[in-house]
Amino acid sequence: MDSEEFRKNGYKLIDWITDYYQHIEEYPVKAQVKPGVIYQALPENAPENHEDFDAILADFDNTLLEGMTHWQSPSFFAYFNANTSFPSILGELLTSAIGAQCMIWETSPAAAELEEKVCEWMKKACGIPDAWDGVIQDTASTATLCALLMAREKHSNFMINKYGFLAGSKYIIYCSSEAHSSIEKGVKIAGFGSDQIRKIRVDSKFAMMPEVLNKQIVDDLNAGFVPLCVVSAIGTTGSHGIDTIHEISKICKRYAIFHHVDAAHAGNATILPEFQWMIDGLDAADSYVFNPHKWMFTNFDCSLFYTKDKQALIKTFDILPEYLKTDVDSKVNNYRDWGIQLGRRFRALKLWFVLRSYGLEGIRTKFRLHISLAQEFAARLRKDGRFELLAPVPLNLICFRYKPVGVESLDQLNELNKLLEQKINETGKAYITHTKLLGKYTLRMCIGQTNVEKRHVDAFWELLEAKISKL
Ligand SMILES: Cc1ncc(COP(=O)(O)O)c(C=O)c1O
Numbered sequence: 001m002d003s004e005e006f007r008k009n010g011y012k013l014i015d016w017i018t019d020y021y022q023h024i025e026e027y028p029v030k031a032q033v034k035p036g037v038i039y040q041a042l043p044e045n046a047p048e049n050h051e052d053f054d055a056i057l058a059d060f061d062n063t064l065l066e067g068m069t070h071w072q073s074p075s076f077f078a079y080f081n082a083n084t085s086f087p088s089i090l091g092e093l094l095t096s097a098i099g100a101q102c103m104i105w106e107t108s109p110a111a112a113e114l115e116e117k118v119c120e121w122m123k124k125a126c127g128i129p130d131a132w133d134g135v136i137q138d139t140a141s142t143a144t145l146c147a148l149l150m151a152r153e154k155h156s157n158f159m160i161n162k163y164g165f166l167a168g169s170k171y172i173i174y175c176s177s178e179a180h181s182s183i184e185k186g187v188k189i190a191g192f193g194s195d196q197i198r199k200i201r202v203d204s205k206f207a208m209m210p211e212v213l214n215k216q217i218v219d220d221l222n223a224g225f226v227p228l229c230v231v232s233a234i235g236t237t238g239s240h241g242i243d244t245i246h247e248i249s250k251i252c253k254r255y256a257i258f259h260h261v262d263a264a265h266a267g268n269a270t271i272l273p274e275f276q277w278m279i280d281g282l283d284a285a286d287s288y289v290f291n292p293h294k295w296m297f298t299n300f301d302c303s304l305f306y307t308k309d310k311q312a313l314i315k316t317f318d319i320l321p322e323y324l325k326t327d328v329d330s331k332v333n334n335y336r337d338w339g340i341q342l343g344r345r346f347r348a349l350k351l352w353f354v355l356r357s358y359g360l361e362g363i364r365t366k367f368r369l370h371i372s373l374a375q376e377f378a379a380r381l382r383k384d385g386r387f388e389l390l391a392p393v394p395l396n397l398i399c400f401r402y403k404p405v406g407v408e409s410l411d412q413l414n415e416l417n418k419l420l421e422q423k424i425n426e427t428g429k430a431y432i433t434h435t436k437l438l439g440k441y442t443l444r445m446c447i448g449q450t451n452v453e454k455r456h457v458d459a460f461w462e463l464l465e466a467k468i469s470k471l
Contacts, residue, residue, distance in 0.1 A: 001053065009053040016057065017089065021072070028428025029073045031066070038067040074452040075430040075460065077445040080237065080265040080397075085297035085450050087357035091350030092299045102344040104324060105332035112333050115348040118355065122292075122304055125360050126267070127276040129283040133310040135338040136302060136347045140264040141182035143289035143305035144231060146313065146339055148173065148190040150287070151229035151258030153316040154309070161316065165191055171228040172220050174198045176208035176243060178236035180262060205392050206241030206437070208232060214251050221255070229258040232285075234278050235266020238435035238444070239391040239399055242266070246281025259285040264303075265446075268295040269371070269395055272364055283308075295370075296363060297450050298354050302347050305339075313338055366450070370396045373457050374447040380461065386468070390437045398445045399437060402468060414441035416471060423467040430460045 001009065041063050071082050102111035119134030128134075137143045152171070153161055160166075171192060175183045177199040187197050198220070201212045217227045230252050232243035245261060252259040261282060267290025269275040282288060287307040292298040307313050314337045320329075324336070336342050358366075374396040381387040381400050391399040401417045418441055421434050435442050447457060 005053070012053070012057070021086075024070055024073050025075070027065075027068075027070045027073065029070050029075050029431040030078070030425045030428060031069045032426070032428055033067045038064065069431070072449065072451075073431075074449050074456045076449050077447060077460065078431040078433040079444075080294045080446055081448045081450075082293060082300050083295060083297050083448070083450045084299045085354060085358075087353040088297055088299045088350045091353030094353075095346045095349045098346060100346050102346050103336040103342050104326065104334040105328060106326045108346065109332075111344075111346045111348065112335060114346075114352055115335060116333055118348045118351050119304065119306070121355060122351075123306065126270040126290075127273075127279060128270075128288060128306050129308065131283075132288075132306045132308050134304055134306045135313075135333075135335055136351070137289070137305045137339055138301040138341075138345075138347075139182075139293075139303050140180075140262060140289045140291050141185060142340060143287075143303050144182055144260060144262055145186040145189055146305065146316075147231070147258070147260035147287045147289075147307075148186045148192075148229060150307070150309075150313050150316045151260070152190060154258060154312050155226070155228055158315060160191075170196075170225045172196055172198055172225045173229045173231065174200055174213060174216065174227070174257075175231040176200050176202050176206075176233060176236070176241065178202050178206050178208075178239055178241050179231060179233050180237050180264065183231045183262065202241055206236055206239035208241075208243040208248065210244060210247040210251060213248065214254075217251065217255055217257070227255055227257050229260060231260045231262055234261060234263035235269075235395065235397075237265075238442070239437055240266065240394055240397040241391070242278055242394060244281075245279060245285060249281050249284035252286075253284060259287075261285050261288045263288065263290040265291065265294045265397075266395055268292065269367060271296075271360060272367055275395070287313075292351055292354070295367070295448050296351075296354065297358065297366075298351050301345075302351055310338075370448045370452065373452065373454060374398055374445075377445070377447065377457055377461070390440055390442045396446060396448045398447070399435070399442045400445070401440060401442055402471075404468075410439060417441040417443055420464075420467055420471060423471070424463060427463065427467075429463055430456075 072084055100108040100111055102108045105112040115136055123134055173187050173196060184197060198216050200208050200216060203209050220227055230248055232245060232248045234242050249259055270279055289303060289305045291303045293300040293302040318337045335344055374393060378389060378393040378398050381389060386402060386404055387400050388403045389400050402420055403413060407413055421432060421443055425431055432443055432445050435444055
């Protein structure tokens with residue numbers, strides 16, 4: 001493809017994207033294909049010779065699109081959103097066009113300095129402690145892994161980095177029973193065993209119980225274990241439980257335990273001053289992550305990771321071969337040492353596009369709409385009488401089940417709600433997912449897609465009613 005063909009095809013693709021968004025509500029939100037169908041439709045071998053862009057795009061339309069779930073549909077209420085927006089798409093396009101490796105300052109000074117700047121902007125906008133430093137990671141999973149490694153190295157005075165795990169290491173990591181699976185995965189990758197994680201009981205709001213945490217730590221100390229790290233959560237995936245950061249920080253301080261806070265989705269809402277209470281006491285913790293790539297209209301991947309001890313983070317990962325040494329190393333941020341991988345994408349660019357294009361106030365306006373739509377929907381469920389809310393609704397995630405009069409058995413209700421979820425999703429008109437809370441099959445509806453409006457939520461209510469009437 002030469003540059004003039006690129007120009008022509010590029011315009012075509014932008015037209016395709018624009019049409020896609022204009023017609024996105026016509027696609028089934030959840031892909032309706034059966035396993036293996038797309039694979040079978042694809043040729044056995046890669047083409048030996050050039051194929052035209054038009055043919056490639058046509059095949060995308062005719063073969064692949066059917067197998068895509070439309071995460072950017074305003075009726076996508078599943079999981080947590082992985083939002084994008086037009087400014088973000090353009091920022092991402094520019095990132096791929098420039099194609100820079102942003103591993104050290106010298107390989108792209110603007111990338112390093114913009115990353116520093118947007119991390120500072122977000123720190124101020126979201127009430128994150130002033131003295132902390134931020135870096136953009138790919139995902140919250142990676143950020144949490146970095147925090148675990150940092151906790152491990154700080155505690156061992158960087159000796160595990162040097163000698164590996166000494167036999168008999170008895171480190172313990174704590175999180176709530178509602179914490180995200182990425183914590184358990186991080187624990188495994190960081191070299192601990194699954195027996196070294198303690199899942200602390202939650203209260204009726206699905207928040208970690210500090211007194212239970214405290215008791216578990218004391219029991220572990222008495223048994224000769226070494227409490228290393230607590231990962232608390234703001235906005236758990238299953239239930240949007242919000243751990244009490246200041247209480248947990250106090251306990252961590254008492255026993256000199258590293259405290260990492262995972263706010264992957266809900267942390268975005270701290271851009272609203274009225275939700276900054278969720279991170280009260282964060283300054284006493286050690287590190288914090290949230291994902292603009294979930295709610296803040298910024299393409300996956302973009303995860304903001306903050307720490308109060310940047311030197312410890314850098315020392316955890318620091319390896320400096322001759323070929324990466326530069327004359328400015330002592331004066332700049334070389335982000336290769338702030339995380340796991342060497343090569344880094346220019347992720348700050350799309351976030352910068354989003355922040356400038358919406359402005360903080362534009363983002364706040366949309367978030368307030370999403371939260372109010374969720375609150376109204378929850379109120380409707382409460383009032384109706386046929387439903388049960390299974391968790392509080394502090395933000396935009398509603399956990400509920402259908403509970404018709406006369407059906408009391410847990411198994412029956414679980415089956416009924418599983419069927420309801422399936423019936424809703426197979427219409428392609430909306431997409432919800434589920435979890436289990438206290439053994440109850442729970443329908444999860446997250447109202448947070450970039451372009452969701454009241455009419456989409458109203459249409460979901462009608463769909464729910466229609467499906468219930470036929471159960
Ligand atoms: C609370 C929480 N933490 C962590 C994660 C993992 O996020 P990522 O996909 O960025 O690793 C999720 C994903 O939904 C989450 O909900």
